[in-house]
Amino acid sequence: MAEPVLEIRDLKKTFGALKATDGVSLDLRPGEVHALIGPNGAGKSTLIHQISGSFRPDSGTIRFLGQDIAGLDMAARARLGLGRSFQISSLAQEFSALRNVMLAVQARQGTSFRFFRPVMNDKSLTEPAMAMLERVGLAGRAHLPAAELSHGERRQLEIAIALALGSKAFLFDEPMAGMGPEGSKALTKFLDGLRHEAPILLVEHDMDAVFALADRISVLVYGRVIATGTVDQIRNDPEVRRAYLGEAA
Numbered sequence: 574m575a576e577p578v579l580e581i582r583d584l585k586k587t588f589g590a591l592k593a594t595d596g597v598s599l600d601l602r603p604g605e606v607h608a609l610i611g612p613n614g615a616g617k618s619t620l621i622h623q624i625s626g627s628f629r630p631d632s633g634t635i636r637f638l639g640q641d642i643a644g645l646d647m648a649a650r651a652r653l654g655l656g657r658s659f660q661i662s663s664l665a666q667e668f669s670a671l672r673n674v675m676l677a678v679q680a681r682q683g684t685s686f687r688f689f690r691p692v693m694n695d696k697s698l699t700e701p702a703m704a705m706l707e708r709v710g711l712a713g714r715a716h717l718p719a720a721e722l723s724h725g726e727r728r729q730l731e732i733a734i735a736l737a738l739g740s741k742a743f744l745f746d747e748p749m750a751g752m753g754p755e756g757s758k759a760l761t762k763f764l765d766g767l768r769h770e771a772p773i774l775l776v777e778h779d780m781d782a783v784f785a786l787a788d789r790i791s792v793l794v795y796g797r798v799i800a801t802g803t804v805d806q807i808r809n810d811p812e813v814r815r816a817y818l819g820e821a822a
């Protein structure tokens with residue numbers, strides 16, 4: 574089996590007396606969508622924050638592409654290729670979609686703002702940025718300000734930016750939230766293709782999306798993983814049904 578892209582071992586984080594993550598271990602393999610589900614307050618977002626670097630774990634290890642990243646800050650983790658969650662919106666609202674992606678291309682190239690050159694005519698930025706917008710299906714909206722894009726389009730733009738930054742894995746925290754049924758369907762289809770570019774750790778309450786996308790599901794309850802398995806294994810696990818899925822599954 575291929576080496577995991579991301580390996581979490583025994584991650585613990587407390588807030589006062591509350592054990593928000595209580596010894597979580599899981600991994601993310603190349604090409605997969607690994608969904609993390611569980612009731613409200615189970616510790617899903619806290620886990621994502623620890624992986625992305627916005628919270629520091631009390632103990633445990635996080636290895637990304639073979640490297641221990643627990644001591645790195647958020648920006649350093651992003652530079653290594655850990656694509657950030659949707660909950661942090663990184664868009665410059667007044668800039669066009671194209672310009673937003675160009676900034677990411679520029680950041681990856683390691684060049685700073687080029688005040689002496691008209692950036693919008695700089696093909697070394699516009700061409701890769703446009704290619705990225707095409708990949709996410711936004712080429713036709715390239716010249717609109719980010720603020721004028723729909724909710725779903727802004728999500729696509731955020732992914733284009735993450736891809737332009739060279740993301741090698743994605744952490745998505747409730748991407749379907751606020752999307753509506755049609756938007757969720759479109760985003761599900763899009764994420765299904767995205768997994769081949771970079772595997773996805775997906776926190777999501779929308780079970781249709783989870784069941785459609787997940788290669789594996791881990792169920793978090795009170796900060797602990799109570800089960801990890803395929804969609805069928807999780808749907809048929811009596812403890813999971815009791816703790817989370819109820820009879821809806």
Ligand SMILES: Nc1ncnc2c1ncn2[C@@H]1O[C@H](COP(=O)(O)OP(=O)(O)OP(=O)(O)O)[C@@H](O)[C@H]1O
Pocket residue numbers: 588591593611612613614615616617618619620
């Ligand atoms: N910064 C914080 N300070 C104190 N307590 C926190 C903090 N962040 C989260 N918590 C608590 O940790 C627990 C886990 O919260 P978390 O947001 O990770 O759960 P979740 O599974 O993502 O829930 P939801 O599905 O509702 O988003 C909750 O009891 C929450 O109140």
